Amino acid sequence: MEVIQSVLMYTVMLGSLYLLISLGFSLICGVLGIFNLGYGITFVIAVYGMWMLTDAFGFGVVPAIIGVFILQFIFTLGAIYFPIVKRYMEQEEFLLTSLLLVSFIVEELVNHVYPITAGVDIPTTIVKGTTSILGSTVPTQMLFVVVCAVVITLFFIIFLLKTRLGLKIQAVSQNYSAARLMGVRVNRIYMIAMLLAVIPPTVCMIIIAPIWSIEPKMGENLLQSAILVTILGGLGNLRGTIIASLIVGFISASIAFVFDPRLVNAAILIGVFFVLLFKPEGITKSEKLW
Amino acid sequence: MILQLQNVSKRFGGLKAVNGVDLSIESGEIVGLIGPNGAGKTTLMNLISGTFTPDSGNILFNGVDITGKEPYEVCRYGISRTYQIPRPFPGMTALLNVAVGVLCGKKRPKMSLSDAMLDASHYLEMVGLFGKRNTLAQDMSLFELRSLELARALATTPSLLLVDEVMAGLNQVEVLKAIRLIRKIIDEYHVTILWIEHIMKIIMEATDRVVVVHYGEVIGSGLPKDVVSDPKIIEAYLGEKIA
Numbered sequence: 372m373e374v375i376q377s378v379l380m381y382t383v384m385l386g387s388l389y390l391l392i393s394l395g396f397s398l399i400c401g402v403l404g405i406f407n408l409g410y411g412i413t414f415v416i417a418v419y420g421m422w423m424l425t426d427a428f429g430f431g432v433v434p435a436i437i438g439v440f441i442l443q444f445i446f447t448l449g450a451i452y453f454p455i456v457k458r459y460m461e462q463e464e465f466l467l468t469s470l471l472l473v474s475f476i477v478e479e480l481v482n483h484v485y486p487i488t489a490g491v492d493i494p495t496t497i498v499k500g501t502t503s504i505l506g507s508t509v510p511t512q513m514l515f516v517v518v519c520a521v522v523i524t525l526f527f528i529i530f531l532l533k534t535r536l537g538l539k540i541q542a543v544s545q546n547y548s549a550a551r552l553m554g555v556r557v558n559r560i561y562m563i564a565m566l567l568a569v570i571p572p573t574v575c576m577i578i579i580a581p582i583w584s585i586e587p588k589m590g591e592n593l594l595q596s597a598i599l600v601t602i603l604g605g606l607g608n609l610r611g612t613i614i615a616s617l618i619v620g621f622i623s624a625s626i627a628f629v630f631d632p633r634l635v636n637a638a639i640l641i642g643v644f645f646v647l648l649f650k651p652e653g654i655t656k657s658e659k660l661w
Numbered sequence: 662m663i664l665q666l667q668n669v670s671k672r673f674g675g676l677k678a679v680n681g682v683d684l685s686i687e688s689g690e691i692v693g694l695i696g697p698n699g700a701g702k703t704t705l706m707n708l709i710s711g712t713f714t715p716d717s718g719n720i721l722f723n724g725v726d727i728t729g730k731e732p733y734e735v736c737r738y739g740i741s742r743t744y745q746i747p748r749p750f751p752g753m754t755a756l757l758n759v760a761v762g763v764l765c766g767k768k769r770p771k772m773s774l775s776d777a778m779l780d781a782s783h784y785l786e787m788v789g790l791f792g793k794r795n796t797l798a799q800d801m802s803l804f805e806l807r808s809l810e811l812a813r814a815l816a817t818t819p820s821l822l823l824v825d826e827v828m829a830g831l832n833q834v835e836v837l838k839a840i841r842l843i844r845k846i847i848d849e850y851h852v853t854i855l856w857i858e859h860i861m862k863i864i865m866e867a868t869d870r871v872v873v874v875h876y877g878e879v880i881g882s883g884l885p886k887d888v889v890s891d892p893k894i895i896e897a898y899l900g901e902k903i904a
Contacts, residue, residue, distance in 0.1 A: 514747040535764055535774050542761045552710055554736040554765030554817055658799075659752030 376505035378624045386620025387520035389600050391575035393612055394527065395568030396597035401607025401660045402544045402564040405463065409451060409470030411590025412477045413569050416443055417576035418585050419481050422491050432494055436577060441567040450477075452565050457558055474590065482587040493580040495649050510582050520572050527567070527609060529576060531660055540564060544607065544660045596639075603643050605653030609661050614654050618642065662724075663688040663853050664709070669718035671708055671877075673738050678704040680768055680877040681718070686821070691847060693885065695862040696874035697732045697898060701747070702857045705874065706823045709855070710742045711735035722821070741819035745826040745857075747806035749798035755809055756794040759784050759816045766817025784812040787849070788842060804835040808842065815850060821847075826854040828863060836860070840867065861889065873897065 392414075399407045420442045424435040450473055459466040485491065523644040531537035542550040543560045551557045572593075599618055604611030619639055626638040647653070666684040670677065679701045684821050686692050687798045694702050709720060711732035717876060720728045723737055730738070741762075759781035764772060772780070785791045788808040793801065799810060807827055814822055827843070828836050840863060846852065858864050863870060871888040873881040875897040881888055888894055 533774070535772075535777070538757060538761060538774065539765065541757070542750050544753055546748050548712070549744075549748040549750065550761065550765075551732040552712070552736060552742060553762045553813060554733050554767075555761065556731075556733050598816060 373506050374628055377507040378621070378628050380507055380509070381624035381628070382617060382621040384509065384517055384620070386617035387517040387621045388513075388575065388579065389596060389619050389623075390524060390613060390616035391516065391519045391571045392593050393597040393600035393604075393616060394524065394571040394609070396594075397601045397604060397606075397607055397609060397612040398527070398564055398568045398660075401454070401609070402540055402559055403460070404544075404547075404607075405466065406598065407470055407568075408594070409474035410568075410572075411413070411594030412474040412512070413443065413590070414576050415478060415481055415587060415590045415595045416446055418491065419485055419494060419571040419587070421493050421495065421577060421580065422485070425494055425648050436495070440570075440573060443568055443573050446477075447565050447569055448562070450488070451563050455583050456561060456565065458562070478587055478590060485587065487522045487586045491580070491585040493577070493585070495577045496581040497578070501512050509557050512578060512582050514577050516575065519578060523571050523574060524609075525614060528661060530567075531609070535649055536563065536577075541660050562593075599639060599643050603646055603653055605655040608655040610657055611653055611655035618646075618654075662686070662688075663722065663864040664855070665719075665721040666705075666709070667719045667721070669705075669708060669715045669720060671704055671713055672716055677877050679708060679710055679715075682874075682879050684872060684879060684882075686853060686855060687855055688820070689851060689869045691856065691871060692855045693868035694855055694874065695859075695861070695864060695871060695888075700874045700897075701877040702874050703825060704877075706742060706855070706857065709735075710740060710823060733765070736765070736817055736819075737767055739818070739820035740823065741766070741814040741817045741821075742881065743807070743810040743814050743825055743827060745829055747803070747810050748800075749806055749809055749813075750795060751799035754795050754797055755790055755801070755805075755812075756781050756797055758809055759812045761818030762813045767819065781784070781812075781816060783818045787815070787845070788812040789838075803830055804838070807831070807839065807855035811842065815846065815852075818851065819852055822852045822854045823837055824854055824858075826857050826859060828860055829857060836863075843867065 396407060396410045412468050420439040421435055422440045424430040430438055444609060455466060455469045459469065492529045497515055501508045502510055502511045502514065532541060539555050540560055542555055543557055583660060600612060603618065604615035622638050622642045623635045626635050662685055664686040666682050669679060669682045671679040682705065696702050708715050711730050714729045719726055722740060727735055756778055760777045763777040763780045782791060782794060785794050788811050790805060790808050790812060793805060801809065813868055814848055828839055831839060856868060868885055870883065871885045873888060873894050878895060881894050882892050
């Protein structure tokens with residue numbers, strides 16, 4: 372009984388974590404119709420940007436959080452959207468390679484300035500210590516991952532379903548050529564989607580960084596998780612991404628508690644493999660964002 | 662004059678899809694655009710709507726040069742179009758499909774989403790789809806999708822409507838309904854229409870003037886009854902021997 376309770380609790384926590392990791396990737400996949408192979412660098416910029424602002428520039432926590440969002444937006448527009456996505460949207464192979472290349476360049480730059488041995492100390496601990504829930508002890512900070520995942524997901528859903536801009540984003544995601552002939556500025560929608568997409572991973576890293584292992588190559592593993600969850604969810608469908616995150620969270624929690632934590636990554640891959648075997652389009656249809 | 666094409670050409674590799682086309686349309690005219698398959702009719706519409714940029718020549722709309730403008734800009738100038746193969750937003754309801762047009766079409770004051778939905782429901786009523794307003798586009802029949810295309814196009818409040826083979830694939834009853842619908846649109850909205858259609862009976866009855874395209878060039882233009890008796894046009898459609 373205790374194991375079941377722990378598995379359920381960690382399913383929610385890890386599911387929320389996977390959701391924050393994947394939500395932005397899924398949005399780009401749904402709206403722009405591409406796999407943003409440079410998405411991993413968003414996590415690295417969030418963590419090392421935060422550290423740079425606090426450690427090197429002496430920013431307080433709140434100004435540093437604001438600063439890191441500004442940094443992400445500037446990087447997304449200045450290094451990703453305008454020079455690559457806007458120019459090469461029609462040349463998918465070149466686009467994806469360029470995104471990957473930029474990601475590698477930034478990663479190497481970070482690795483040069485802040486090598487693994489340097490260690491990272493991010494001062495964004497909201498609550499120190501642990502909390503006991505359903506018989507399991509978890510870092511209290513992890514509970515904020517759940518809260519943020521719920522808040523950000525709700526924001527995304529309400530924004531997409533209840534606003535003028537959300538309606539245009541939905542239209543572009545379903546048929547961009549028809550949307551532009553109906554007066555939608557498709558490039559602007561792409562830009563907005565890319566800016567929105569950096570919010571969940573940045574929030575995720577700000578919360579998780581104080582209790583997680585941080586290193587410049589971390590983006591690659593997180594990108595891999597985002598890709599798996601997005602494929603499982605149905606390539607860009609947010610409802611599917613939520614369900615897929617919980618499924619991956621459940622696999623992670625149950626394998627870690629019942630078997631061996633070292634088997635988690637393999638178990639996730641096998642789980643995704645079997646779901647796709649019977650449902651090749653993923654959990655939900657991919658034409659819709661929600 | 663609402664639309665003027667001046668020596669417009671478009672080439673795809675070695676193929677001259679549109680070759681030096683001159684075409685003028687007066688405001689309020691219903692112009693039929695006919696020609697054999699592959700004549701360049703749809704390419705011409707794609708050039709006017711901004712989907713393709715001409716290699717040479719100019720396109721003027723209400724005296725403004727719109728050559729090379731983005732499709733969204735062309736739409737906001739007041740040109741809208743329908744497709745031969747409907748291109749709805751499949752996972753959105755009919756109401757939301759039309760609401761996109763209401764919100765993004767020819768520049769209008771910032772409209773709230775709820776007002777846009779209200780406006781969209783009027784267009785759906787106009788094309789007879791009000792009862793289907795909450796149906797997803799992916800669950801609609803071909804005739805309903807064609808009607809939805811017209812509602813979406815009208816929602817952008819165009820001055821010029823480009824209609825691409827709206828009757829294709831419809832049965833006889835649906836064709837009659839579609840003709841009635843287009844007549845209703847002409848009567849109520851007074852839009853200028855450039856209409857690609859293969860069914861000559863419809864073109865003869867519904868248009869003021871017919872323009873004939875062949876191998877990317879305009880080979881004839883005039884009243885429908887004159888055009889169909891022109892030997893050059895009969896030859897283009899049926900071959901030299903019959904002509």
